[in-house]
Amino acid sequence: MINKKINQLIIYGLEHNLLKEDDKYYAVNRILTILNLKKFNWEEIESTNFSEIIQGIIDFALKNKIITHDSITERDAFEARIVDCLIPRPSELNKIFRNYYKKAPRYATDFLHKFSIDTNYIKVNRIKKNIQYKYQGKYADLILAINLSKPEKDPMDIKKQNQDNSKYPICPLCMENVGSYQTPSLAPRSNHRVVSISLDNEKDAWGIQYSPYAYFNEHMIVLRKEHSDMYVNEKTFSELIDFINKFPHYLIGSNAGLPIVGGSILSHHHFQGGRFDFPIESARVIKKYKKNRVNIEVLDWPMATIRFSGNNENRILDMVNQVYQYWQTYTNEEIMVFAKTNEEHNTVTPIVKLNGSNYNFYMILRNNYTTKEFPYGLFHTKPERFHIKKENIGLIEVMGMAILPGRLMEELELIKDVLNQEKKISDDDLLLKHSKWIEELQSKNINEDIDIYLRDDIGRIFENMLEDANVFKFGDINNFLDFVEKAIY
Numbered sequence: 001m002i003n004k005k006i007n008q009l010i011i012y013g014l015e016h017n018l019l020k021e022d023d024k025y026y027a028v029n030r031i032l033t034i035l036n037l038k039k040f041n042w043e044e045i046e047s048t049n050f051s052e053i054i055q056g057i058i059d060f061a062l063k064n065k066i067i068t069h070d071s072i073t074e075r076d077a078f079e080a081r082i083v084d085c086l087i088p089r090p091s092e093l094n095k096i097f098r099n100y101y102k103k104a105p106r107y108a109t110d111f112l113h114k115f116s117i118d119t120n121y122i123k124v125n126r127i128k129k130n131i132q133y134k135y136q137g138k139y140a141d142l143i144l145a146i147n148l149s150k151p152e153k154d155p156m157d158i159k160k161q162n163q164d165n166s167k168y169p170i171c172p173l174c175m176e177n178v179g180s181y182q183t184p185s186l187a188p189r190s191n192h193r194v195v196s197i198s199l200d201n202e203k204d205a206w207g208i209q210y211s212p213y214a215y216f217n218e219h220m221i222v223l224r225k226e227h228s229d230m231y232v233n234e235k236t237f238s239e240l241i242d243f244i245n246k247f248p249h250y251l252i253g254s255n256a257g258l259p260i261v262g263g264s265i266l267s268h269h270h271f272q273g274g275r276f277d278f279p280i281e282s283a284r285v286i287k288k289y290k291k292n293r294v295n296i297e298v299l300d301w302p303m304a305t306i307r308f309s310g311n312n313e314n315r316i317l318d319m320v321n322q323v324y325q326y327w328q329t330y331t332n333e334e335i336m337v338f339a340k341t342n343e344e345h346n347t348v349t350p351i352v353k354l355n356g357s358n359y360n361f362y363m364i365l366r367n368n369y370t371t372k373e374f375p376y377g378l379f380h381t382k383p384e385r386f387h388i389k390k391e392n393i394g395l396i397e398v399m400g401m402a403i404l405p406g407r408l409m410e411e412l413e414l415i416k417d418v419l420n421q422e423k424k425i426s427d428d429d430l431l432l433k434h435s436k437w438i439e440e441l442q443s444k445n446i447n448e449d450i451d452i453y454l455r456d457d458i459g460r461i462f463e464n465m466l467e468d469a470n471v472f473k474f475g476d477i478n479n480f481l482d483f484v485e486k487a488i489y
């Protein structure tokens, strides 16, 4: 039985180009060692789907006490270790990637993306279970995604996590993860590979990998090899533009570099990109300016967004830097924008994508000022909306795609039971945080399909969250236009 599974796995590896004919004996022997087996017979056999093969091998390992806990974490870690026996070493993978890249950047990313799926590093079967739908919002059709595979984090925990430098690897983005067997807090990485790239004249200082959570098509992580703090400044903007020069078929962006308004890992400089059209790209234009042959557009978007476009990267960068510098010191007490108190508060979320031969550079103004009343941030989701999502409004949300916690799936079912009068709010602790929302829903006469109604209402709440993060929300559009006009002249 196990002999058959190993045969099938080897055929799978050969058929998906993970393994070369010359390496198959070597791969078999590595697998035998892990499984404590002494012999192996080649069988004339057809391969089957990956999941069936690998689950059979994992079951064998459990039965024979090679692994001891039948948990998803342990199974995943062991799976990655077996897959690692089939696949090239990092340097070989780099070579293959470069050969494709010479033909066309698109071939290279297609190869790496397919490799990440075939090795089950991107767990497509699990991602398929995530829910994704559109909400027709005021500004654009927003995308709502309920993610079942990634745990929800409290912004305060994120702050703490970013300060712990004693772990090995220090963080999930570190190069030390490549080939590493699981650690309790990190996902399995035995089959993890990172491909080297150069950005902004720093040769091979960067690595690319696909996100195992795949929030959108070809969701890529671009990371600095060295573990060092995120920065969002003039250098970042050059790095982003250079990435687009090298991978013109992708979009690329960085989370803001400050806590609360940034992403979940501020301790390791990285970007996120992919091949996807985000809602922000279809935003209407409120006002258009032109300066030094760069178009500057103020967008009708729930967060303060400026789009710079033109075909000359240096002109774009000059204008972007000018506005960024102006924003860094911009204070307007009347509308509660403070550039600095004890620490800096103004930053931006930058995103770049090509539109034909034109660069489109999106700059979203951010501020992480907190008050006694709003310890999570004045320009953060209002606490009354935390029952849907408490996490930072990061790069992906800014672009109009909500990544909502998986817990909502179960909670929505319970909420439906309450609305159908089959349950009371007090029946389940999970319902408590939603009580105000449920009472609001109960007071309405909902005639349409309840599932659709709830999904739309979550869309509306997400749109409100983005508005909460708008740095000009205490003023009006004239404050924003006034800022832009002063910044560009």
Ligand SMILES: [Zn+2]
Pocket: 170, 171, 172, 173, 174, 175, 226, 227, 228, 267, 268
């Ligand atoms: Zn790191």
